[in-house]
Amino acid sequence: MGRIKIEKLIYEGDQYYYESPEFKDGINIIEGENGSGKSTLSNLISFSLGNYVKEFDKRESKVHKEIVNDTNNFVLIKISISGEKYKIKRFFESNRIFIEDKENIQDFLIYRPQSDVKVFSDWLLEKLDIPVVEFFQGTSQSKLNFSDLFRLIYYDQRTVPEKIYKDSRNDGNFISDSEFMRKVIFQMLMGHEFSEYYYLIGELNKSKKEKSKLKAREEGFIELANEFGFGKLHEETLDEIKNSIDKKLLQLQRLEINEEELLRSDKKPPENIEKIRQLKKNLVDIELFIEDKLNKINRLFREIKNIKDIRENIILEVIHIKKIILTHEELNLFSPDTCPYCLSKVERKEGHCICGKEVEESEFEKFFYSTDEYLTILKSKQKSVETLDLAIQSCNDDLNMLEKELEDYQKKKVSTQKLINEGKEDIERNTNVIQIKDIQQQKFNIKENIISLEQYYKVKQNFEKIKKQLTIIDNTLSGINVDLKQRERNAKDEINMQVTKFSDIYNSLLVDIKHGINRARIDEDKYMPVINDGEYKEASVDVPIRLMYFLTLLKMSIEDIQIPFPRFLLIDTPESLGIDPENLEKSMSKFTTIMGEKETDNFQIILTSGIKKYPEEFSSFKRGRSLYKSEKLLLEKK
Structure with a gap:
């Protein structure tokens, strides 16, 4: 290294x-x-x-x-x-x-x-x-x-x-x-297997992070698709969407041919009359639909008002309960053993009211609540307010949807009325403008569908790209996990061997520095020094313990150049x-021992x-x- x-x-x-x-x-x-x-x-x-x-x-x-x-x-x-x-x-x-x-x-x-x-x-x-x-x-x-x-x-x-x-x-x-x-730090300096092991852990976490980002993007595309009405991202294939676009393009082409024929054809008043009849029928359907939507909107307004009234009443109850709890805590007014007139404490015989009349204790107690019971009631009421808020929000969402549908059908009503009027003029002038305009409206709708499908196709393409990337990352993660398990086994075997070698060298360096040190090693878990199996406590030996620790690292790297320690001490x-x-x-005399039996200068100490x-x-x-x-x-x- x-x-x-x-x-x-x-x-x-x-x-x-x-x-x-x-x-x-x-x-x-x-x-x-x-x-x-x-x-x-x-x-x-x-x-x-x-x-x-x-x-x-x-x-x-x-x-x-x-x-x-x-x-x-x-x-x-x-x-x-x-x-x-x-x-x-x-x-x-x-x-x-x-x-x-x-x-x-x-x-x-x-x-x-x-x-x-x-x-x-x-x-x-x-x-x-x-x-x-x-x-x-x-x-x-x-x-x-x-x-x-x-x-x-x-x-x-x-x-x-x-x-x-x-x-x-x-x-x-x-x-x-x-x-x-x-x-x-110890593992990276003492074992090259750990370098690979921690590298793989880094790659694993980077891949997991990338997968998390892709999953978020995937969810974002699904949400976007639902918002634009493309709710079948997981169901439809790109080929199926492309076929739908092609069908719409073919319909558009046929409508354009029909439009050209109408522009060149003789006038056909009877067809216009039939067309007007159909338009009038559609107008009736539209008006009935509008009326239905208006009724639903009115019902929703009433429902929202009722829920809001209930909510306001519960809020007042919550305020009242809070006041009761406060009063109950401060004055202790609410008790079956309190006179309701002078509020004095009375000695009440069990099973009897303060007036002396026999009562059922269970029924008697229901008129009085402890602070904990009032708090339970308060939580229940507050939860009811939250539930009502959700109900109001749900009603408002339904209301917005109905108002949008109402607006769309009111536009259709105006458009249909306009077509009926133009159709009447066609009959009077013996022309077919109404049919041409009807085709033009159909063309407009199909073009809108095509634009929408093309957008859907792009969303689906990106969605498929993300799915492909997720598949690649899943395969990468699977491969890394397999390699990681093997590297972990190799790294543990290597570090156990290095800990044993370290302890042998550390022991040989330290035992004759200070009288009373009989055994020195590092523990297998934290790699920290253990002197005389943990019994030796003299503070003056702390410096040699640390100094020989550093020297052992250097000596091991000299004996095995595959160890990442850079063979340098300051x-x-x-x-x-x-x-x-x-x-x-x-301690310093030990520095000359690091070269082993054959002298080497493939290291440096600046001291x-x-x-x-x-x-x-x-x-x-x-x-x-x-x-x-x-x-x-x-x-x-x-």
């Missing part, structure tokens, strides 16, 4: 500058006093790789003043990624990063504005052969970023050691710092976090340390000048 090697880092602004020494393969040590800028170097490397650095954010309360107050400042690194050399330049206060290789210069956004935009992290992960996968946690969706994986690559001082993972930018946020996300030595010098030196706060044999790994408070990392320009 891919590998990162930092070759050189340059910082420059209007006021300060810094140029690092050449970093080599293997171990590189930058030494300096506390407060001389060692952590600044680590943060500049992190920043140059597109990560968020809190100390460089002027909105924070604790910032690196020289960098935050500098102007026109940038950081540039010369880097090798999987053997390919690049220059990466990032300006402060900018969301853009520039990359130069042998052929061209590219630029990318750093922070992702939306999911479909390629950002610098995507480019970097691609160069490292790590897929950019999407994760779904409940309704939240996120993409894997290099900054996520960097939490197990950069050992910083700010993170509490027992947390192991470097703090995320939004530490404590459910998405970025969830247990799920921490497990994903370590800001934790000399001020409660670790004693002996444990720190023992900051106090002056001479490392094993003597590490002196050859020191790079560049020593840093002092009087001669810090960032040098002021003269």
Whole structure:
């Protein structure tokens, strides 16, 4: 898999500058006093790789003043990624990063504005052969970023050691710092099978999302079809609709031929007389229909008025019940043990009224209700109001439909009356205008039908296209699910094997650092350290526990280059976090053990340390000048 090697880092602004020494393969040590800028170097490397650095954010309360107050400042690194050399330049206060290789210069956004935009992290992960996968946690969706994986690559001082993972930018946020996300980071760095597994999960969720969109569009087309009267989208085929269009076109052609013949033919008054008779008969039918619609409309108006009256009465009852409940709560007036005149509490003998007369308790109680009973009555009444509102809406819908039908038939009435009058004129003038106009009306209706059918045909075409896409997605989902099950089995087998290997290496690195540590491993579920089966609690060992965790990741990636971990560690030595010098030196001495039996330099560690706060044999790994408070990392320009 891919590998990162930092070759050189340059910082420059209007006021300060810094140029690092050449970093080599293997171990590189930058030494300096506390407060001389060692952590600044680590943060500049992190920043140059597109990560968020809190100390460089002027909105924070604790910032690196020289960098935050500098102007026109940038950081540039010369880097090798999987053997390919690049220059990466990032300006402060900018969301853009520039990359130069042998052929061209590219630029990318750093922070992702939306999911479909390629950002610098995507480019970097691609160069490292790590897929950019999407994760779904409940309704939240996120993409894997290099900054996520960097939490197990950069050992910083700010993170509490027992947390192991470097703090995320939004530490404590459910998405970025969830247990799920921490497990994903470990799995992606330790197992190439998980890269494929999470990639397939991303593809599965994308396909599900696309299917959901298509289903919504399908439902939209069905709704649109119903609105325009095309209610048979699932029943009729495209060929059947095309045949209907062809039939209408044929009818239109015949009517046009008849119209031409009428324009050329002799006058036929008897036919006109018969036509007028038919039109008069149609007029009577239309008038009867109009009368029927008017009666139905009047009945609906009365029904709506009655429902509204009932609704108003129930609303008044609701208001009254609310007042009763309020009064009942505040004054406690309504009780079978209260005198109706003076409202005094009386001692009532069971089975008797307050006047002394014998009564049935069940009948007596029905005149008095508890607050809960009144609330039940209130809910029932309010539900009745909702039901009546639905009834009014239903009546209004029916009313609108009837009024539309009435309007259409009133237009037909006017049109028919006009045709009758024109027919009478035809008889008087011995012409056939009425027949021609009748044909023209038929032609107009058929043309309207053809337009409607053509629209229906287009809707059906789009509907069929969506159905086809849904079928393709269903097949894709089915295939992904099959692959996913196999990948999941492979990934689980691989990670179980990696956890065992990790625990063996981790144990060998950690047990002789501190007296009392007899066994060290990581648990199979959360991949977090377990020392002496969970019994060891001494706080001073927290730093070595975390440091050896990072070193184990690197050692495993050196032994197996198929592991995605990029064979690079950035370590800001934790000399001020409660670790004693002996444990720190023992921990650092373990760095030379990562190469195994045969020496290799196919990795890189950049480590900051106090002056001479490392094993003597590490002196050859020191790079560049020593840093002092009087001669810090960032040098002021003269």
